[in-house]
Amino acid sequence: MGAAVVLGIESSCDETGAGLVREGRLLGHALASSMDEHARFGGVVPEIAARAHLHSFTPVVRQALDRAGLRMSDIGAVAVTTGPGLSGALQVGLAGAKTLAYSLGVPLYGVHHLAGHVAADTLEHGPLPDPCVVLIVSGGHTSLLLVRDLARDPIVHLGDTLDDAAGECFDKVARVFGLPYPGGPAVDRAARDGDPRAVRFPQALTGPGDDPYAFSFSGVKTAAARWAEGYRLRGEEVPVADGAASLQEAVADVLTRKAVAACREFGVGTLVVVGGVAANSRVRSLAERRCAAAGITLRVPPRGLCTDNGAMIAAVGDLLLRAGAEPAPLEVSIDPSAPL
Ligand code: KG4
Ligand code: ZN
Numbered sequence: 001m002g003a004a005v006v007l008g009i010e011s012s013c014d015e016t017g018a019g020l021v022r023e024g025r026l027l028g029h030a031l032a033s034s035m036d037e038h039a040r041f042g043g044v045v046p047e048i049a050a051r052a053h054l055h056s057f058t059p060v061v062r063q064a065l066d067r068a069g070l071r072m073s074d075i076g077a078v079a080v081t082t083g084p085g086l087s088g089a090l091q092v093g094l095a096g097a098k099t100l101a102y103s104l105g106v107p108l109y110g111v112h113h114l115a116g117h118v119a120a121d122t123l124e125h126g127p128l129p130d131p132c133v134v135l136i137v138s139g140g141h142t143s144l145l146l147v148r149d150l151a152r153d154p155i156v157h158l159g160d161t162l163d164d165a166a167g168e169c170f171d172k173v174a175r176v177f178g179l180p181y182p183g184g185p186a187v188d189r190a191a192r193d194g195d196p197r198a199v200r201f202p203q204a205l206t207g208p209g210d211d212p213y214a215f216s217f218s219g220v221k222t223a224a225a226r227w228a229e230g231y232r233l234r235g236e237e238v239p240v241a242d243g244a245a246s247l248q249e250a251v252a253d254v255l256t257r258k259a260v261a262a263c264r265e266f267g268v269g270t271l272v273v274v275g276g277v278a279a280n281s282r283v284r285s286l287a288e289r290r291c292a293a294a295g296i297t298l299r300v301p302p303r304g305l306c307t308d309n310g311a312m313i314a315a316v317g318d319l320l321l322r323a324g325a326e327p328a329p330l331e332v333s334i335d336p337s338a339p340l
Pocket of ligand 1: 182
């Protein structure tokens with residue numbers, strides 16, 4: 001099929017995103033977040049997120065169209081996240097996407113949220129080389145993937161987290177450190193004034209007998225919480241900057257070490273780092289250093305495309321459309337706990 005404009009809708013968590021992509025090119029996107037409404041609860045409240053999507057859906061689509069200089073009638077296909085994610089939140093996005101696709105008489109594509117994160121990078125750096133290793137690090141996922149053709153081949157999981165996701169670890173420790181929600185960016189900011197060698201937090205699954213590409217962050221999370229608690233029990237102020245820098249160092253070290261090792265083992269020349277935690281400055285700088293040393297090309301999408309957005313879902317829809325993939329039936333349902 002030819003050069004149609006694909007509208008992508010993302011609503012799996014607390015961001016309502018709409019993006020417009022044609023032939024691999026981002027034409028415009030818009031985002032609304034309910035993050036502030038969840039802040040006082042210390043995490044995303046599913047009911048609040050779903051209501052916020054309902055509130056933001058139409059304005060966000062309208063804004064994306066305006067930014068792209070397009071009209072509703074220019075949309076040639078609709079792509080929408082069907083999972084994984086919060087079920088109420090996904091349902092709002094899917095209902096909106098179905099309505100648009102049906103009323104415009106255009107195909108609808110269901111998109112896996114993680115495939116969206118992978119495809120985000122294509123909007124900045126062009127088509128992904130086949131194969132490439134992708135490290136997805138977000139609040140819900142930490143996975144190392146071997147990706148071939150996103151539109152045709154299944155994504156191979158080399159390893160996943162056995163417990164907490166890296167972003168979740170940042171979010172939870174930040175709370176114990178008294179930093180604001182969401183914790184990842186707050187840890188990143190606090191770490192600027194800290195010493196990454198101040199505390200040696202444990203790193204799990206790095207021994208010779210361990211699953212080489214699995215991750216575990218519950219140990220470092222507990223250790224960081226205990227470390228902060230120790231100061232409180234002694235009535236001392238927690239040296240948050242040092243704790244944040246040391247935590248960030250421990251997490252970034254294991255993520256980048258395993259990602260580069262996977263590239264080496266599978267003879268892959270490109271590493272793509274995506275997901276919210278790819279915005280972390282230490283993850284970025286360590287990945288840059290280690291990839292350069294190993295002769296691996298590193299691709300990281302710009303910060304705005306690293307976190308949840310509609311453009312990345314449109315990017316997958318565009319790949320599916322151009323590959324001639326079968327559209328989803330209008331009865332398609334959400335798959336909140338979708339495996340990749
Ligand atoms: O991809 P994303 O927006 O949503 C999903 O989880 O799918 O990722 C959000 C996660 C949160 O845990 C947030 O704390 C983390 O990404 N994050 C960061 C940074 N920016 C966002 N973690 C560390 N450093 C950052 N600069
Ligand atoms: Zn995400």
